[in-house]
Amino acid sequence: MSTGxxxxxSLLHVDFEGLYTxxxxxxxxxxxxxxxxxxxxxxxxxxxxxxxxxxxxxxxxSPWGVPVGLATAYLLVIGxxxxxxxxLATAAxxxxxxxxxxxxxxxxxxxxxxxxxxxxxGYKVQAWGHKVWTIAADMSDFNRRFPPGRDLNLILLxxxxxxxxxxxxxxxxxxxx
Numbered sequence: 001m002s003t004g005x006x007x008x009x010s011l012l013h014v015d016f017e018g019l020y021t022x023x024x025x026x027x028x029x030x031x032x033x034x035x036x037x038x039x040x041x042x043x044x045x046x047x048x049x050x051x052x053x054x055x056x057x058x059x060x061x062s063p064w065g066v067p068v069g070l071a072t073a074y075l076l077v078i079g080x081x082x083x084x085x086x087x088l089a090t091a092a093x094x095x096x097x098x099x100x101x102x103x104x105x106x107x108x109x110x111x112x113x114x115x116x117x118x119x120x121x122g123y124k125v126q127a128w129g130h131k132v133w134t135i136a137a138d139m140s141d142f143n144r145r146f147p148p149g150r151d152l153n154l155i156l157l158x159x160x161x162x163x164x165x166x167x168x169x170x171x172x173x174x175x176x177x
Contacts, residue, residue, distance in 0.1 A: 029133040044097060067097075
C-alpha cells in the first residue's frame with residue numbers, strides 16, 4: 001500500500017508486514033524485543049490475573065472462562081491481519097499466559113487489585129529497555145504512514161506481542177545486537 005493511498009489506522013485495516021517493518025525502525029535489536037515481550041507478558045498477566053481473581057471472588061462458576069474468553073477474543077482480532085504462523089505463536093504465548101493465570105490460587109479480595117500493579121511495572125520495564133537498546137532508524141517515513149497517536153497506540157496494544165513473536169521466533173535474520 002503506498003503512502004498516498006494508505007487507509008486511516010484502524011483495527012479493521014491492519015498492515016501487519018508494514019507494522020512489523022515500522023517496528024524494526026526502533027526495535028531491531030534482539031534484546032529490546034525480549035525486553036518488550038517480557039514487559040507485555042507482565043502487563044497482560046496482571047490484567048488477566050486481576051480479572052480472573054475478581055471472577056473467583058464474586059463466585060463465577062467457571063472463572064477460567066475469563067482469561068480463556070479474553071485470549072480467544074484477542075486471537076480473533078489479531079487473526080484477521082496476521083500471518084498464520086504468527087497466530088500460532090501468539091496462541092502458544094497466550095496458552096502459557098492463561099495457564100499461569102488459572103494456576104494461581106485464589107487470593108484475598110484486598111490482594112486481587114495488587115495484580116494491576118504489574119501493568120505500570122511492565123510499562124516501566126519496557127521504557128527501561130529503550131535506554132539499554134538504543135539503535136533506532138529515522139522514523140519520518142513511518143510516521144507519515146503510521147502517525148503516532150491514539151490510533152497507532154491502540155493497534156500496537158493488540159499487535160505488539162505478535163510483532164515481537166514474529167521477530168523472535170521467525171525472523172532471526174532481522175536481529176541486531
